[in-house]
Amino acid sequence: MRKIVAGLHMSLDGVIESPEKWSFDYYCDEVGQSIKSRRDETETLLLGRAMYEEFAAFWPGKDGEVAEFMNNTPKLVASTTLTSVDWTGSTLIDGDVVESLAALKAEDGGNITITGSATLVRSLLAAGLVDELHLMVCPIVLGDGKRLFDGSGRIPLRLAGSETFPTGVTHLTYRPA
Numbered sequence: 001m002r003k004i005v006a007g008l009h010m011s012l013d014g015v016i017e018s019p020e021k022w023s024f025d026y027y028c029d030e031v032g033q034s035i036k037s038r039r040d041e042t043e044t045l046l047l048g049r050a051m052y053e054e055f056a057a058f059w060p061g062k063d064g065e066v067a068e069f070m071n072n073t074p075k076l077v078a079s080t081t082l083t084s085v086d087w088t089g090s091t092l093i094d095g096d097v098v099e100s101l102a103a104l105k106a107e108d109g110g111n112i113t114i115t116g117s118a119t120l121v122r123s124l125l126a127a128g129l130v131d132e133l134h135l136m137v138c139p140i141v142l143g144d145g146k147r148l149f150d151g152s153g154r155i156p157l158r159l160a161g162s163e164t165f166p167t168g169v170t171h172l173t174y175r176p177a
Helices: 029-040 047-059 064-073 095-105 117-126
Strands: 002-010 042-048 075-078 091-092 111-115 132-138 157-164 169-175
Touching: 002 029, 002 117, 029 042, 029 095, 029 111, 029 132, 042 117, 047 075, 095 111, 095 117, 111 117
Parallel strands: 002 111, 002 132, 042 075, 042 111, 075 091
Antiparallel strands: 132 169, 157 169
16 A cells, blocks of 8 residues: 655744745755655655646756656646646646545555645645655744645644754654544
């Protein structure tokens, strides 16, 4: 059985929007190693439309370990507006995303990892399909921006692990309660 694992960077006040503008200030080797360990367990990437479009515009043609991972890992794209995807290794999920992912989870294989894609993470949490939620909480208050849990309703989770890094980032791992 496969697991769906979601990972996001978050501010202390719950903002997950545009982490590339504020989370890098808190990057350190330990944060990088934590992210890499999840990447090493990933067999398939799962992306929402916006994250797919952002990544597909950035990663092709890039070099290095992360670029190799991003470009060579199979990608599933959840979108109600896209009719095709052209980034190498990308497949558009056809039909109901929740049904498709529930069937995929039942198969043998490695982790299906969601990076970013807050709307997708929210919907999969509500559907009970996320097996692990990894939050890299950075010690900054942003005041405004998109939050992961806005309007989500009640989703019971239990803390499965935590670690704190030298830059003040706290990695929290949650599983369904």
